[in-house]
Amino acid sequence: MGKKLWYHSKYLLLLLFCTNSVAQVKPADFKYVDHILGYWRMPTKHSTFTEYWVKKDDNTWEGMTHRITGKDSVEMDKMQLVRSGNDLVFTVVAVADPKTGKPVPFKVTVIQANGFVAENPDCDYPQKIVYKWKKVDELEVHFKGEKEKTFSEIILEYKRK
Template identity: 50%
Template sequence: MAKKPWFRSSLLLCVCLLICRFVSAQVSSSEFNQLDKMEGRWVMKTKRSIYREHWKRLDENTWKGRTWRISGADSTQMDEMQLFRTAEGIFFSVDAVRDPQSGQPVRFKLRVLKPVGFVAENLECDFPQKVVYRWKGNDRMEAHFEGKKDKTFSEIIMQYEKE
């Protein structure tokens, strides 16, 4: 009687687990309402300035956000963001991150959307490759922009409180 190699059954189990994880990580268009926690005005105070992020739902398929930096009496709009639902899925875009060929904002596809936040990725983007928003209760939100840039990992973390 030949002994069955242990690695065959282990390999099969790993493949099954990866498939289950991939299938469960798909974001459904019907989950779009989980983004409702974003609505409102958010603020992050630092030693030198104040950052404000304002999110508003435009219609049943679109959220729009804006970020400002306020330093003393000066106010500068830093960026505009969008979360939008299409037939292909749910996407996040930032005006400052543009495709060099088309000049259009890069789309980051939502890979995870849960009641505690979302993860959006575009691995072909120069920086960032991943955008993560997390809600910590109803009054705190974190925005992470992360990825590799010139062989160096970088991460920007914004910690907001609801106004």
Template identity: 45%
Template sequence: MGKRLLFRSNVLTILFLCAAALASAQVRLADVHYLNRIEGYWTMKTKLGIYAEKWKKTGDHSWKGRTMRIQGGDSTKIDDMQLFQEGDSLYFTIAAVRDEQTGEPVRFKLRVLKSVGFVAENLQSRYPQKIIYRWKDETHMDAHFEGKEGKTTREIILQYVRK
């Protein structure tokens, strides 16, 4: 009886470890093609004008994006972003979010990559610490920027429509 319980306990432990490994390994390089959904020109109308993101594929595993604000006939660049593979990992960067020591853009490592979007994190970043892009369908995309800045928790949600 004791051996049977020990065997069951070991089997349950192995199943738990396998499930944990599968849950943590949610970014597979074979799924990088899902990022192609970000390509295009995305806009969001606000009281202050139109915010737009324009994304272009620049290589097999790299994309560049630009955020702009359009008011009347004028457009103002707000920021540049990149998605890219380095080694066995995928990263997201925003030009305005820089490492205070090196001056280089902070890297947000993709932790989840699915057909509906991705989650990129860098818990050491001052703000944001988490970036989430989600495709509701072929013409609607949400971009979330989340994190703490000092004692304040901030979240910016941009709801874009493909043009």
């Protein structure tokens, strides 16, 4: 068998993965976050979950989730993306620091045309939140991480209304 070409090597894939994972978020890419704006729905067997995002100003995006059952609507959560200099921070009220009661900050580590990744390895759960646009009007939200040595991932699949 012949020698493997360097570009077929598993080491090249590892190098590319590591290079991409340390990529810096660029303020010029913040425009991609605007795709989140609007009203998103996820029907389930017994209710419908919604996520609604608005842009408050040039540095702040705010979101809200609701659960709708029949004619009743219950606010489930509030989210926020806030630009601070060259950083973008994601918070969700449901993920709060037990000591302060304030939302845990997740630093946005990747922003691309198809979504963004926010991470906080010190958070109890989740450590990673991913917003991914599968299509123009389809959004997947992943909450993933490890809690008590068990990996867990919650996936929400929304469609734009």
